[in-house]
Amino acid sequence: MCTVVRTTTDSARSNQPGPTERAPGDASSWAEPETWGVTGIRRDSPDVVTLDLAPPRPFEFLPGQFNMLYRPGVGEVPISISGDPADHGRVLHTIRDVGPVTSALCALRPGASVGVRGPYGTSWPVAAAEGGDLVIVAGGIGLPPLRPALYQALSRRDRYGRVVLLYGARTPGDLLFTDELSAWRARFDLHVSVTVDAADPGWRGNVGVVPDLLRRAPFDPGATTAFVVGPEIMIRFTVRALAEAGVTDDRIYLSLERNMQCAVGMCGHCQLGPFLICRDGPVFSQQRVARWLGIREA
Amino acid sequence: MPQTLEPLLRDHKFFAGLDPDYLSLIVGCAANEVFPADAFLFREGEPAQTFYLIREGKVALEIAAPGRGALVVQTLGEGDVAGFSWLFTPHRWEFDGRAVEPVRALRMDGTCLRAKCDDDPRLGYEMMRRFARLTVNRLQATRLQLLDVYGRAHNH
Numbered sequence: 001m002c003t004v005v006r007t008t009t010d011s012a013r014s015n016q017p018g019p020t021e022r023a024p025g026d027a028s029s030w031a032e033p034e035t036w037g038v039t040g041i042r043r044d045s046p047d048v049v050t051l052d053l054a055p056p057r058p059f060e061f062l063p064g065q066f067n068m069l070y071r072p073g074v075g076e077v078p079i080s081i082s083g084d085p086a087d088h089g090r091v092l093h094t095i096r097d098v099g100p101v102t103s104a105l106c107a108l109r110p111g112a113s114v115g116v117r118g119p120y121g122t123s124w125p126v127a128a129a130e131g132g133d134l135v136i137v138a139g140g141i142g143l144p145p146l147r148p149a150l151y152q153a154l155s156r157r158d159r160y161g162r163v164v165l166l167y168g169a170r171t172p173g174d175l176l177f178t179d180e181l182s183a184w185r186a187r188f189d190l191h192v193s194v195t196v197d198a199a200d201p202g203w204r205g206n207v208g209v210v211p212d213l214l215r216r217a218p219f220d221p222g223a224t225t226a227f228v229v230g231p232e233i234m235i236r237f238t239v240r241a242l243a244e245a246g247v248t249d250d251r252i253y254l255s256l257e258r259n260m261q262c263a264v265g266m267c268g269h270c271q272l273g274p275f276l277i278c279r280d281g282p283v284f285s286q287q288r289v290a291r292w293l294g295i296r297e298a
Numbered sequence: 299m300p301q302t303l304e305p306l307l308r309d310h311k312f313f314a315g316l317d318p319d320y321l322s323l324i325v326g327c328a329a330n331e332v333f334p335a336d337a338f339l340f341r342e343g344e345p346a347q348t349f350y351l352i353r354e355g356k357v358a359l360e361i362a363a364p365g366r367g368a369l370v371v372q373t374l375g376e377g378d379v380a381g382f383s384w385l386f387t388p389h390r391w392e393f394d395g396r397a398v399e400p401v402r403a404l405r406m407d408g409t410c411l412r413a414k415c416d417d418d419p420r421l422g423y424e425m426m427r428r429f430a431r432l433t434v435n436r437l438q439a440t441r442l443q444l445l446d447v448y449g450r451a452h453n454h
Contacts, residue, residue: 211439
């Protein structure tokens with residue numbers, strides 16, 4: 001199989017990036033992985049675990065950025081950072097077991113080590129969203145890359161209007177961060193709504209899809225910034241529901257995943273039109289990528 | 299407390315933007331209802347001559363399956379409409395509608411509304427347009443559920 005790598009810089013620039021930010025210490029060139037220790041592991045669902053990693057020195061990142069995690073002899077994968085950006089000594093990555101590398105990472109135990117390089121990529125425009133309502137929409141494993149943005153917004157809660165978290169998963173057993181969801185639900189300054197595609201008898205929460213939650217959620221569409229992560233089909237339906245409500249494309253931000261391999265814009269595997277997701281994303285405004293997301297794969 | 303139910307009808311998402319004259323016309327078909335948690339708004343197979351505009355709380359649309367109990371097909375909430383069966387023959391509920399939590403709703407008399415729609419085709423068209431929009435939204439939601447989009451998702 002051959003991959004066509006095009007020169008992307010000029011055409012990407014012409015798409016006028018929105019206010020996504022890059023982190024201090026942004027790693028935009030190749031670096032050897034550093035060895036980080038695994039200090040904790042938490043099983044969030046039958047196929048998802050959160051690794052608690054200790055960096056060798058204080059580590060800074062912006063919400064939405066990712067690291068490349070490496071297991072010698074197995075491979076390397078991009079994983080979003082899912083913890084609090086204010087915690088520089090403890091770096092969380094929430095991983096779904098979907099292949100050999102993620103399976104090896106999910107099998108790690110405290111005391112093991114993992115190769116890490118990063119942080120990479122653009123981030124959620126959490127600061128740019130201040131002054132209005134913030135709607136965070138997550139589907140499935142899309143919640144972990146949004147959690148740092150929520151932590152940051154809640155740490156500056158007075159700077160926002162309404163803050164809304166809408167979260168969809170396959171079944172109740174697939175819901176992540178359930179303790180935190182309960183704590184967030186108890187807050188009066190945060191609207192949390194959760195739904196699942198299917199549930200057994202006894203589930204008293206919502207059954208349905210995320211766009212239905214959006215239709216019921218309290219926010220002012222004219223003054224709302226939305227962050228959306230999930231499978232691309234879910235993103236597509238969510239963006240339509242946001243547009244139907246009156247949120248404009250320049251205020252809808254998405255995090256995309258397309259076969260990232262090098263993370264530094266060299267290999268071209270994550271190309272989307274004029275963009276390389278690892279270098280120009282993963283966070284994009286809908287306005288910037290709408291045209292390219294609408295093109296069918298050959 | 300409002301003197302009539304007209305303000306409640308006007309404030310419900312389903313009737314947003316409806317001609318005020320029509321609101322005045324159909325308000326006589328509406329009644330206010332409250333259901334405690336676990337009460338049934340309607341039961342599968344029973345005659346369906348009403349629908350509900352949910353103002354507060356959640357309603358689970360359920361279907362009873364032998365050996366599996368009540369399976370929730372969809373949960374409806376504030377601003378949603380529960381009940382399409384009043385529109386078409388044989389006018390029988392196709393699901394159970396159970397209050398998951400205390401529910402406040404406007405019960406609309408379908409026989410009364412159908413008569414007003416028959417008398418005024420413009421009102422009838424407006425109602426059908428609104429119910430068609432709801433039906434499409436439900437169909438799209440069902441398709442999205444069937445696609446099982448979270449089943450083989452990649453990491454982010």
